[in-house]
């Protein structure tokens with residue numbers, strides 16, 4: 565049985581100037597032992613199969629395949645704080661692919677900045693932390709990622725892998741731990757409600773950063 569600890573639940577009202585993108589973002593945290601999360605929610609062979617079907621696979625430095633031992637990286641951490649962000653459009657707003665993309669980018673900027681700050685704050689002597697972002701790298705246009713040309717990343721200090729890139733089942737995580745069933749859309753019709761899953765892993769021991 566997971567030792568779950570719902571640590572925080574925030575409601576953030578972020579209204580865009582353009583009313584077509586008005587929405588509410590709700591952040592929900594849940595902390596549990598990393599070993600338990602790995603055993604219960606990681607299925608790397610199956611999830612990696614989904615990654616291989618994505619155009620980012622092997623074409624983005626934040627995405628697999630990686631040149632480090634993913635299991636060894638994860639097992640260095642003792643706890644993981646999962647963050648589910650539920651994005652609900654305001655009443656009367658129907659998401660289009662364009663507005664969904666703008667909202668996700670705005671929320672990713674907010675979440676990624678917050679997680680990197682928490683990672684930094686938690687990385688005090690005798691502790692280490694690492695953020696996992698809710699999806700792939702958004703810093704450069706996908707077609708301009710330097711990995712396509714086998715060149716070094718432009719911002720290596722700013723990229724973090726996602727949980728799915730390390731083999732975790734995101735849909736099962738949100739349903740099993742948060743009671744949130746992910747909604748799936750089509751390229752021309754986003755779902756009515758969006759959910760992002762990111763995380764912060766922590767360890768009491770300092771170790772070599774991979």
Ligand code: SF4
Pocket residue numbers: 624625626701702703704705706708709710711716717718719720723
């Ligand atoms: S920062 Fe740019 S070069 Fe680096 S992984 Fe992201 S898209 Fe690729």
